Amino acid sequence: MQIKNPVLSGFHADPSIIRVDDTYYIANSTFEWFPGVRLHESKDLVHWNLLPSPLREVSFLDMKGNASSGGIWAPDLSYADGKFWLVYTDVKVVEGAFKDMTNYLTTAEDIRGPWSKPIKLNGVGFDASLFHDDNGRKYLVQQTWDHREYHHPFDGITLTEFDTNTMKLLPKTARTIFAGTEVKLVEGPHLYKINGYYYLFAAEGGTVFTHQEVVARSKSLDVLSFEVEPNGPFLTNFDTPHSYLQKQGHGALVDTPSGEWYYASLVSRPWHKENESAVDPRGWSTLGRETSIQKVEWDSEGWPRIVGGHGGKTFVEAPKDAILTLTADNHSQHDEFDTPTLDENWNTLRVPFNEEMGSVGNGQLTLIGRGSLSNLHELSLIARRHQTFYFDAQTKVKFEPFSYQQMAGLTNYYNDKHWSFVFITWNEQNGAVIEVAQNNRGVYTSYLKEKAIPIPEGVEYVWFKTKVRKQTYTYEYSFDGTLWQEIPVTLDMSILSDDYVLQSYGGFFTGAFVGLAAVDYTGYETPATFDFFDYHEYGDEK
Structure with a gap:
């Protein structure tokens, strides 16, 4: 192995x-x-x-x-x-x-x-x-x-x-x-x-x-x-700018039962745009800081050394005494919300999922509309990590807004200042509509504005999908779950990276998430009902 x-x-x-x-x-x-x-x-x-x-x-x-x-x-x-x-x-x-x-x-x-x-x-x-x-x-x-x-x-x-x-x-x-x-x-x-x-x-x-x-x-x-x-x-990648692995360092040492040694550290896999240097800056780490494992040997003076040099390797010899561990081939996830607790892949912000946020079970996730996606105190959002550069995620949501201050849908999220959102909301011209918005360094932008997509009378549910394609991503919608329409907005994935956030903010330590959210800052707590969530990985290269 x-x-x-x-x-x-x-x-x-x-x-x-x-x-x-x-x-x-x-x-x-x-x-x-x-x-x-x-x-x-x-x-x-x-x-x-x-x-x-x-x-x-x-x-x-x-x-x-x-x-x-x-x-x-x-x-x-x-x-x-x-x-x-x-x-x-x-x-x-x-x-x-x-x-x-x-x-x-x-x-x-x-x-x-x-x-x-x-x-x-x-x-x-x-x-x-x-x-x-x-x-x-x-x-x-x-x-x-x-x-x-x-x-x-x-x-x-x-x-x-x-x-x-x-x-x-x-x-x-x-x-x-x-x-x-x-x-x-x-x-x-x-x-x-x-x-x-x-x-x-x-x-x-x-x-x-x-x-x-x-x-x-x-x-x-x-x-x-x-x-x-x-x-x-x-261990460092400072002087290995063309390595697939970057930022290695902070971590810990472990030995095997037979006496081999390994070191686990954080690592990033930045990508760069065609018009950018691959060396300085080295790119955008949209998957955040991940975990790598390198093999360690001891020199004649009793010092530990990374096998293959201090830049580490992508492929490393497994322990000779390894016991095969069975696991899923990838991190794809399909959730019908059948159980009364959230799957281990789901995360919330700052506090655990509770009755103030909503409920789950019997085939539905209900999120109670609370603060905006910039709120540090009261927020109804569940999300999971991006774990590959190429994936689709989709959901089906029922939401009945009566104010533009009410929003529910699918989000790609880094932190309170960096996120995007495709959502059902309301406007004065058409009533219930679909909008796409982005928060970039705390500056909010609505992309559809007066061209927000009206939701036809009699349509109870809206399906949303996001397609993440390493450097960019898009959103789509459907009124029947079969016929999909791409929303003509292509977003830059680099905005959801550690490296981009670092340029304007001292906290840049997490990574991109995809998830479901309900916002109602009117304070009237309008609920949104989600029937399922699907996250399908295509891999790191496509």
Whole structure:
């Protein structure tokens, strides 16, 4: 078998990978999307199956009002003392001098839960991980944030001892063990003890095209005692601009039962337009930051090296002791909304799906019209990741608006400032109509205006479809589910990419989603009824 990268396609950033016996687990960031922390399992590192997310209730995570790309940053999954330990961060401030946040800890004997009531740890910095030393002591390892304008905001990697008797940190033990290199922006630390050395893996350069992973080691955990790997960095694509894989860095190390080593990291697959350089800028990462796995070997001096060079490879040799894991061939999804709970592929923003948003079951999803798609507090939207460059998605919706302030339909969504929407609404000329709109850097544009498509009398349902074709996408409608009409608006997919959002906003960490939404900012809570949703993948090339 071969590992084909990315192993987790679409928005699966900041992987934390571990092995328990013969099973591997990966935890990924989810930022403002609910449920919090994405989990997968595998026995071969090639095929991965989605597990229930651990943070499914407001008592574990309440992100109402969080800025886009706030919320869950870089969770850390570990296993010790017969249970899983999950450290996660809820970031409340994204832009500006401050990164207000809280780090939490929850544990479970079974990866599927139940998970314990979260314990508040600290707010010193994000990307916190828990290191279980072989002498029984435990330490929180984390990026450290410095708001002072005359210091660099990334103030090294801090180590703080964790007392398992009180289940609290011991603040007076805190010390900076690694200041990073001249590349700066040191973050994402994971600590391991191997052959008598403490190895610290950390990301630098920012999670963009300058991203990299460095390794440092020490015989102790003393202040600034770590030396950096020579002839590094360990992993980067900064100097491999033509590689299929870009932005690799932030991640974690894992060994196999037979003693092989692998490294899971975030990765992006940017595309560029014909009139653009493929080198600078390197393109548009509409699938967000995904997860790759590279094989690791150790040199004669005891330093880890990426097999094939520090740029990594698309195809990687699977473990010799891999156990074949059965999984779906792709991520296509068809949902008839038959069950009273949402499928694991669905996500909501900031809070879990609840009765204020709507209900699901008996062949229908009802969304109660609430705030606009720019609302950070009250929003009726369910969405799933784009996981390939080419796909169709469609739905069937019933909606009876009586105001232009009411909208329901199908959306392609990045964040509150970057999205598009095909929807049923109302106008003064024709009553119920179909419109297409886009929010680009917070600027709203209606594309059809006075040419909005009237919905004929007697038509109860409208079918909507989106066709995503890597660089562009379109919307279609039907009044019978058979005869489709393309709406003459072609939209630029790059607007829903990390790289585009970065140009105007400090939060650019997620990826494109496709989903269903109902808006009624009149406050009269007009419901929309969806009969099904279908997401059909064609692949990464078509």
